[in-house]
Amino acid sequence: VATIPKFPGYLSRRGRFEPKDPSAALPTALPSGLVLDLTVTQPERAQLSCLGPQWLSGLPSAPYDADPRGLGSARGALARYLSPRAAVSAEQLLLTASTSEAYAYLLLLLCDPGDSILVPTPGYPLLDDLAQLCGVRLLRYRLRYDGAWFMDTTSLPDRAQMLAQRVRFVVAISPHNPTGHVMSGAELRALLALGVPLVVDEVFEPYVLKRYETDLDPLVLGNEAPLVLTLSGLSKSAGAPGLKLGWLCAQGGQASAFLSELEYVSDAFLSVNQLVAQGLPQILTQVSAIQARIRARLMLNADLVSEVFFGSAVTVLPLRAGWSIVLRLPDVLAEETWLQLFAAAGVSVQAGRLFDLPLSSSVVVSALTVPDMLQAGLEKIRAVVDAETAT
Numbered sequence: 403v404a405t406i407p408k409f410p411g412y413l414s415r416r417g418r419f420e421p422k423d424p425s426a427a428l429p430t431a432l433p434s435g436l437v438l439d440l441t442v443t444q445p446e447r448a449q450l451s452c453l454g455p456q457w458l459s460g461l462p463s464a465p466y467d468a469d470p471r472g473l474g475s476a477r478g479a480l481a482r483y484l485s486p487r488a489a490v491s492a493e494q495l496l497l498t499a500s501t502s503e504a505y506a507y508l509l510l511l512l513c514d515p516g517d518s519i520l521v522p523t524p525g526y527p528l529l530d531d532l533a534q535l536c537g538v539r540l541l542r543y544r545l546r547y548d549g550a551w552f553m554d555t556t557s558l559p560d561r562a563q564m565l566a567q568r569v570r571f572v573v574a575i576s577p578h579n580p581t582g583h584v585m586s587g588a589e590l591r592a593l594l595a596l597g598v599p600l601v602v603d604e605v606f607e608p609y610v611l612k613r614y615e616t617d618l619d620p621l622v623l624g625n626e627a628p629l630v631l632t633l634s635g636l637s638k639s640a641g642a643p644g645l646k647l648g649w650l651c652a653q654g655g656q657a658s659a660f661l662s663e664l665e666y667v668s669d670a671f672l673s674v675n676q677l678v679a680q681g682l683p684q685i686l687t688q689v690s691a692i693q694a695r696i697r698a699r700l701m702l703n704a705d706l707v708s709e710v711f712f713g714s715a716v717t718v719l720p721l722r723a724g725w726s727i728v729l730r731l732p733d734v735l736a737e738e739t740w741l742q743l744f745a746a747a748g749v750s751v752q753a754g755r756l757f758d759l760p761l762s763s764s765v766v767v768s769a770l771t772v773p774d775m776l777q778a779g780l781e782k783i784r785a786v787v788d789a790e791t792a793t
């Protein structure tokens with residue numbers, strides 16, 4: 403009788419099964435016992451009141467409707483929510499439990515094991531895991547910073563490389579986390595020209611603080627392209643990650659055939675909870691107030707960060723969109739050493755290297771942080787940097 407190998411011998415090689423960041427320094431609590439945590443990105447944990455419970459009252463008691471695209475009334479409400487941006491119909495939408503799940507569906511439907519997808523670097527670290535779990539490799543194009551973020555078009559593969567690497571779709575994260583870069587029309591069109599479906603992750607779309615004429619709404623682009631798949635969900639648009647509701651909007655000449663195939667994947671899971679789908683029309687009536695409160699916090703914090711670091715050796719990268727602020731640190735110390743010094747001062751921040759930021763030393767702080775906490779944490783960071791850069 404064959405023996406089963408000992409754990410972990412029988413695990414597949416899909417996941418990494420190892421801690422992400424084993425070397426991260428743990429912040430030392432201040433004498434008060436407090437850690438100044440500048441990494442909180444859940445609005446409710448940052449004392450931003452989000453969704454009231456009203457959506458739960460008055461839900462109809464209806465038999466479960468196992469529609470692989472998601473409840474029709476929910477998709478109808480979502481189409482109305484998106485319609486000020488572009489003509490979108492309920493038939494173009496498919497509900498998922500999260501944006502992450504929508505990515506997984508796309509990986510399962512469009513990629514065979516060993517195929518690739520093209521993603522930005524810096525990127526969204528979870529995408530590495532989602533792709534790996536589906537047996538898919540990542541090829542990367544670069545975003546660069548030079549006073550503003552932009553896509554480095556020279557880093558895009560040519561047709562021959564796309565074929566050789568078996569690239570099945572390209573991802574734009576716009577607005578991008580943590581850089582806040584919003585893809586311009588020219589950048590989106592350059593990705594579309596690669597000749598594979600374009601997936602736009604726009605979870606931070608309601609949090610664009612500055613728009614330019616060169617921007618192009620992906621939902622507008624979608625109506626004139628072969629296949630554009632735009633992903634978002636309630637976790638950011640309603641500040642409600644726990645509700646577990648995301649969506650995918652398929653647009654373009656191939657959208658209808660694509661959605662019929664996608665139904666096959668989503669029908670295998672049917673993971674959307676009927677209650678949240680029934681409540682979506684009511685939830686969507688609350689999102690514009692929620693988004694306004696969150697944007698007000700972002701703007702307040704953006705000003706606060708600039709004030710704290712004025713005249714210091716820390717460069718605050720402009721917050722154009724999203725929930726993160728990138729701080730570029732002077733090159734006198736390695737990023738790891740800065741992190742250790744900040745941790746010793748009782749401040750918790752995220753390392754720039756977690757996102758592969760193309761800056762020699764940087765940290766990322768949450769722009770949702772409660773302002774008093776943010777100010778206290780940043781002042782400590784400034785004191786550390788001032789001490790290390792004093793001549």
Ligand SMILES: Cc1ncc(COP(=O)(O)O)c(C=O)c1O
Nearest residue numbers: 500501502526579605635637648
């Ligand atoms: C760029 C980006 N996309 C997607 C997500 C996750 O969205 P969801 O909670 O809907 O899976 C996040 C979460 O932080 C994100 O930063």
